[in-house]
Amino acid sequence: MQIDVVTIFPEYLTPLRAALLGKAIDKGLISVGVHDLRDWTQDVHKAVDDSPYGGGPGMVMKADIWGPALDDVCTDETRLIVPTPAGRPFTQAVAHEYANESHLVFACGRYEGIDQRVVDDAARRVRVDEVSIGDYVLVGGEVAVLAIVEAVARLLPGVLGNPKSHAEDSFQDGLLEGPSYTRPEVWRELAVPDVLRSGNHKLINRWRRDQSLVRTFERRPDLLESLPEDAFDKHDRAL
Numbered sequence: 522m523q524i525d526v527v528t529i530f531p532e533y534l535t536p537l538r539a540a541l542l543g544k545a546i547d548k549g550l551i552s553v554g555v556h557d558l559r560d561w562t563q564d565v566h567k568a569v570d571d572s573p574y575g576g577g578p579g580m581v582m583k584a585d586i587w588g589p590a591l592d593d594v595c596t597d598e599t600r601l602i603v604p605t606p607a608g609r610p611f612t613q614a615v616a617h618e619y620a621n622e623s624h625l626v627f628a629c630g631r632y633e634g635i636d637q638r639v640v641d642d643a644a645r646r647v648r649v650d651e652v653s654i655g656d657y658v659l660v661g662g663e664v665a666v667l668a669i670v671e672a673v674a675r676l677l678p679g680v681l682g683n684p685k686s687h688a689e690d691s692f693q694d695g696l697l698e699g700p701s702y703t704r705p706e707v708w709r710e711l712a713v714p715d716v717l718r719s720g721n722h723k724l725i726n727r728w729r730r731d732q733s734l735v736r737t738f739e740r741r742p743d744l745l746e747s748l749p750e751d752a753f754d755k756h757d758r759a760l
């Protein structure tokens with residue numbers, strides 16, 4: 522998978538080359554290009570923004586800078602992703618969609634965002650997604666890109682050491698993951714639940730499912746409501 526990021530803060534994307542993602546890049550599973558938007562400016566001040574039509578606070582990023590940048594970076598295969606507070610929610614399901622793509626390009630907005638005509642024009646040639654990573658507002662798209670790239674890259678074959686890790690992911694079965702424990706058996710008078718030391722894997726799996734259902738009910742009841750009826754067995758319903 523080829524990932525390209527266009528930003529006015531290239532240094533913000535340095536973490537993409539660390540740890541898990543760094544290994545994936547070293548293995549050739551992912552190649553990452555980070556591009557400084559100012560490389561497409563023509564003026565001595567390298568201006569990338571201007572005042573908003575209609576007035577209002579802040580500045581808007583210029584279409585006549587973003588357009589040529591995306592013309593150069595995007596290909597016919599590109600899925601262009603524009604993080605924005607006004608975007609559709611980025612979810613685990615969307616991460617799986619993106620993991621099947623060959624070329625992701627991220628356009629990182631700053632200030633009050635990017636002139637809408639950039640997205641409208643790009644959509645004439647490539648698939649464009651405006652997405653948000655949560656119901657809060659960041660200062661720019663770079664942090665969202667780091668989150669999205671990590672969520673996507675870990676799904677790629679060969680990136681995670683143990684491919685079975687995905688099966689226990691939160692959201693993988695539509696539920697939140699339950700609690701995890703490791704040695705020591707007792708820590709500050711807090712003991713590991715006995716069932717996890719029983720060796721009875723049928724009981725352990727049942728306990729873990731129960732913990733996941735209870736945690737989801739308590740913290741994210743909306744996730745339960747969105748699951749189909751057949752997602753729950755009779756034991757689940759008895760909880």
Ligand SMILES: COc1ccc2nc(C(=O)O)sc2c1
Nearest residue numbers: 604605630631653654659662
């Ligand atoms: C101006 O660019 C921005 C600003 C805030 C912001 N917040 C996001 C979010 O997903 O919460 S993406 C994003 C992009």
